[in-house]
Amino acid sequence: MTPVQTPSIFAPVSTPAFAIRELSFFVLGITAVIFVIVAGFAIYTLIRFGRRPANPDLEPAQVYGSKQIELAWTVVPFLIVVVLFLVTARYVWGIERRAQPADALEITVVGNQWWWEIRYPKLGIVTANEIHVPVADARPTPTFFTIQSVDVAHSFWIPQLAGKMDAIPNKTNRVWIEPRQVGTYVGQCAEYCGLQHALMLLVVVVHPKDEFQAWVAAQQTPPVDQATVTAGRQLFSSLACINCHTVRGTGGNGVFGPDLTHLMSRSTLGAGAARNTPENLRAWVKDPGAFKTGALMPAMKLDDTQLDQLVAYLVTLR
Amino acid sequence: MSSVPTAVPAPRDIAPATESSGVLAILHEWVVTVDHKRLGVMYVATGLVFLVIGGLEATLMRLQLAWPGLTLVPPDTFNRLFTLHGTTMVFLMGIPIVFGFGNYLVPLMIGARDLAFPRLNAFGFWVLLFGGVLLYFSFIGGDGLYGAGSAPAVGWFAYAPLSERAFTPGNATDYWNLSILVTGFGTIATAINLIATIATMRAPGMTLGRMPIYVWTMLTVSAMTLLVLPPLSAAQIMLLLDRFLGAHYFDTQAGGSAIIWQHFFWFFGHPEVYILMVPGFGFVSEIIPVFSRKVIFGYASLVAATVAIGAVSMSTWAHHMFTVGMGSTLNSFFAVSTMLVGVPTGVKIFNWLGTMYGGKLRFRTPLLFCCAFLFQMLCAGLTGIHLAVAPFDWQLTDSYFVVAHFHFVLIGGLVFTVFAAIYYWFPKVTGRMLSERLGKWHFWLFTIGFNVTFVTMHFPGVLGMPRRIYTYPADRGWDMLNLVTTVGVPFQAAAVLILVINIVYSLRHGAPAGDNPWEAWTLEWATSSPPPAYNFAVVPAVTSRRPLWDLQHPDDPDGPHE
Numbered sequence: 001m002t003p004v005q006t007p008s009i010f011a012p013v014s015t016p017a018f019a020i021r022e023l024s025f026f027v028l029g030i031t032a033v034i035f036v037i038v039a040g041f042a043i044y045t046l047i048r049f050g051r052r053p054a055n056p057d058l059e060p061a062q063v064y065g066s067k068q069i070e071l072a073w074t075v076v077p078f079l080i081v082v083v084l085f086l087v088t089a090r091y092v093w094g095i096e097r098r099a100q101p102a103d104a105l106e107i108t109v110v111g112n113q114w115w116w117e118i119r120y121p122k123l124g125i126v127t128a129n130e131i132h133v134p135v136a137d138a139r140p141t142p143t144f145f146t147i148q149s150v151d152v153a154h155s156f157w158i159p160q161l162a163g164k165m166d167a168i169p170n171k172t173n174r175v176w177i178e179p180r181q182v183g184t185y186v187g188q189c190a191e192y193c194g195l196q197h198a199l200m201l202l203v204v205v206v207h208p209k210d211e212f213q214a215w216v217a218a219q220q221t222p223p224v225d226q227a228t229v230t231a232g233r234q235l236f237s238s239l240a241c242i243n244c245h246t247v248r249g250t251g252g253n254g255v256f257g258p259d260l261t262h263l264m265s266r267s268t269l270g271a272g273a274a275r276n277t278p279e280n281l282r283a284w285v286k287d288p289g290a291f292k293t294g295a296l297m298p299a300m301k302l303d304d305t306q307l308d309q310l311v312a313y314l315v316t317l318r
Numbered sequence: 319m320s321s322v323p324t325a326v327p328a329p330r331d332i333a334p335a336t337e338s339s340g341v342l343a344i345l346h347e348w349v350v351t352v353d354h355k356r357l358g359v360m361y362v363a364t365g366l367v368f369l370v371i372g373g374l375e376a377t378l379m380r381l382q383l384a385w386p387g388l389t390l391v392p393p394d395t396f397n398r399l400f401t402l403h404g405t406t407m408v409f410l411m412g413i414p415i416v417f418g419f420g421n422y423l424v425p426l427m428i429g430a431r432d433l434a435f436p437r438l439n440a441f442g443f444w445v446l447l448f449g450g451v452l453l454y455f456s457f458i459g460g461d462g463l464y465g466a467g468s469a470p471a472v473g474w475f476a477y478a479p480l481s482e483r484a485f486t487p488g489n490a491t492d493y494w495n496l497s498i499l500v501t502g503f504g505t506i507a508t509a510i511n512l513i514a515t516i517a518t519m520r521a522p523g524m525t526l527g528r529m530p531i532y533v534w535t536m537l538t539v540s541a542m543t544l545l546v547l548p549p550l551s552a553a554q555i556m557l558l559l560d561r562f563l564g565a566h567y568f569d570t571q572a573g574g575s576a577i578i579w580q581h582f583f584w585f586f587g588h589p590e591v592y593i594l595m596v597p598g599f600g601f602v603s604e605i606i607p608v609f610s611r612k613v614i615f616g617y618a619s620l621v622a623a624t625v626a627i628g629a630v631s632m633s634t635w636a637h638h639m640f641t642v643g644m645g646s647t648l649n650s651f652f653a654v655s656t657m658l659v660g661v662p663t664g665v666k667i668f669n670w671l672g673t674m675y676g677g678k679l680r681f682r683t684p685l686l687f688c689c690a691f692l693f694q695m696l697c698a699g700l701t702g703i704h705l706a707v708a709p710f711d712w713q714l715t716d717s718y719f720v721v722a723h724f725h726f727v728l729i730g731g732l733v734f735t736v737f738a739a740i741y742y743w744f745p746k747v748t749g750r751m752l753s754e755r756l757g758k759w760h761f762w763l764f765t766i767g768f769n770v771t772f773v774t775m776h777f778p779g780v781l782g783m784p785r786r787i788y789t790y791p792a793d794r795g796w797d798m799l800n801l802v803t804t805v806g807v808p809f810q811a812a813a814v815l816i817l818v819i820n821i822v823y824s825l826r827h828g829a830p831a832g833d834n835p836w837e838a839w840t841l842e843w844a845t846s847s848p849p850p851a852y853n854f855a856v857v858p859a860v861t862s863r864r865p866l867w868d869l870q871h872p873d874d875p876d877g878p879h880e
Binding site: 004005006007008009010011017019020023027028030031034035038039041042045046049050056059060061062063064065066070073074075076078082084085088089091092093096097113142147151152153155157159160162163164165168169170171173174185188189190191192193194195196197198218243255272293294 | 344371393394397473477479480485486507570573574576577611612613615616617618641643645646649650653654657659661663664667668669671672674675676677681689692696697698700701704708709711712713714715717782785786787788789790791794796825842868874879880
């Protein structure tokens with residue numbers, strides 16, 4: 001059994017998610033009071049006037065209305081709405097209009113059918129589905145995301161870090177996080193985007209600052225060319241792989257599929273379709289549809305030798 | 319007094335004289351009919367058939383989601399199921415039932431002999447039925463030249479650009495598009511018909527201020543339909559142009575806009591929720607007074623609240639779009655406009671409670687459904703407030719919390735009131751009572767099943783489960799909640815089965831109803847059960863909101879109190 005990791009919106013670890021929880025407790029409180037009063041009055045009415053009457057044939061007194069009472073139960077809800085609106089607007093502004101500090105980390109997230117491209121434009125890193133950010137413990141060091149899509153609408157959602165932000169083609173959206181706690185937080189695409197909407201995992205790994213720097217350095221280094229896997233590497237660049245995939249430092253610079261430069265540093269294949277082990281990787285390359293029906297990567301019809309050589313090469317991409 | 323016959327003469331028997339009485343003859347009679355009552359019955363029957371079909375689709379989805387990682391329903395099939403479930407329940411269950419009851423009841427309640435345009439009425443029904451058949455024909459015809467897909471799998475709101483040819487080749491999406499376009503024409507025709515009827519064909523003395531509240535709700539939603547359905551039709555025609563003639567309205571790869579589709583869709587889609595709900599409020603406003611034996615509390619404010627809901631709900635559509643990046647100003651505007659709808663809705667709930675307070679409650683099946691409705695509508699309204707708070711919505715939208723919320727609105731609200739209405743007006747339509755005993759089984763099974771399923775369904779949403787996923791991993795802590803959600807389904811299915819049995823059985827064996835079994839006060843109870851083709855032999859004259867109360871209590875008529 002894998003340990004349970006529930007992405008509850010009420011277990012925030014990041015500034016905007018904390019703010020939303022604060023606001024939601026306020027709203028939940030108000031609505032709970034309304035519920036108790038109205039439901040209580042309803043139950044009282046049903047019990048008191050639901051008893052078998054002494055003289056059932058006689059109609060009860062006909063009350064046509066009361067201007068005062070009706071006015072009261074119109075004005076009071078209206079006042080509640082005014083309060084709720086002011087509080088809401090304050091939080092909307094506070095979260096959406098936060099200025100981006102000069103030293104904030106910038107990440108571009110691009111929704112694809114059915115995976116996420118993750119770019120660090122200032123650091124020259126491109127990866128997929130798994131986002132690595134530094135923790136904001138002592139000093140506020142937020143991460144600002146630019147959210148885009150290359151095909152249909154998706155939605156970027158890691159509940160413990162921030163609310164959703166849609167990835168919409170022809171549009172650039174922004175959202176930010178400020179995680180205060182080291183750890184791994186999961187989310188997934190939250191806007192229906194076609195066949196495999198269910199398999200669009202998002203993972204955010206929050207590192208201590210020095211660990212994050214080490215991760216950046218590792219990602220910036222091209223993978224070491226190993227002589228033992230030359231056959232696989234040649235296969236990779238002679239087949240259609242490089243039409244879609246990039247491996248930095250080789251001829252492969254395709255942009256339709258995930259960047260494979262540090263493929264083995266990621267924990268899953270196909271955005272959560274399977275754990276990233278050499279065995280699964282081999283099965284994935286053989287037929288991606290076996291893990292993820294309709295995945296846009298085709299089965300390349302490789303024979304067993306080719307598969308062995310190719311996977312031997314791919315597992316060196318650490 | 320009101321009992322004095324007016325000068326309007328009784329028409330000759332306008333029902334077609336039938337020479338034979340075989341099945342074919344009966345079928346022929348129903349197919350060619352322009353009688354608002356028969357069309358009303360056919361509308362509601364169509365809606366109930368699609369309720370069962372949509373319910374079966376929901377059942378399959380719940381089985382697939384009962385436990386993590388199940389492979390009972392393949393991904394593409396699951397996506398088709400939720401697309402058809404949503405489309406069916408809104409356009410083929412909700413709309414026909416709402417306008418079917420309107421068809422049947424509005425002329426009777428205002429003392430008219432039919433709708434203003436009986437043939438247009440028949441057109442509206444048959445076009446809607448055709449649209450429904452067209453949607454389901456997609457299972458066969460949706461493959462198209464590309465051999466891609468069968469039924470549509472774009473979701474009931476068919477977001478662009480997923481609905482563009484690049485992402486959904488084949489004909490499946492076109493079946494969705496054309497069938498909804500066609501049902502829309504029928505609905506617009508019926509809305510025009512109802513408005514014309516209410517405006518011009520009220521009985522002598524039936525001023526606007528004396529109309530039953532249900533008639534006010536139908537007037538409101540018909541006007542809303544005229545304002546919001548044509549924009550959807552326009553957007554669908556644009557999508558059609560995109561898909562067949564190479565236009566680029568929503569084609570983002572050629573510079574089109576994905577957001578514009580969302581605006582068009584929700585400008586229809588949100589008021590649509592109220593088009594379905596407000597007539598349900600109308601049912602409740604008719605049923606609660608009769609079973610409380612009291613006049614409705616605050617008629618004027620209830621009517622004002624009805625019209626206010628209609629008006630305000632037209633400026634709330636973009637609360638479905640808090641996460642598309644509209645900016646803080648628009649987010650705040652749509653937050654407050656949405657919260658404002660809560661005020662007239664609250665007024666209605668208070669008026670209904672005020673009506674019951676001091677009454678002598680008769681807990682027959684129609685009132686039971688209304689009582690459950692009150693609590694469920696309260697919950698639906700309050701979770702609606704949660705969703706109106708834009709930042710809270712950034713977390714909740716497109717999660718299972720939203721799914722639970724709108725099922726509370728549309729089942730806990732609409733479907734419960736429809737059940738109440740079926741038990742209440744069945745005697746009028748057929749001349750026979752539905753079984754109270756089966757009715758109570760229906761009520762308790764459905765209420766328990768509904769709450770087990772949909773109260774529980776809020777929680778996986780809060781725990782981060784998005785909607786429209788065909789499976790989910792085992793390590794998220796969503797498994798037990800989903801299992802419980804599914805456990806509620808058989809209760810609801812059994813309850814609907816009991817309703818069907820009750821209807822079939824009572825059609826032949828139900829106790830004779832008489833003209834006015836519930837001792838109600840509105841005009842439809844003044845004629846026979848079932849009413850003759852011409853409704854009223856003598857068009858009644860009206861002097862108050864409760865003409866039959868005036869007849870029963872000539873010593874204390876309503877008029878002076880209004």
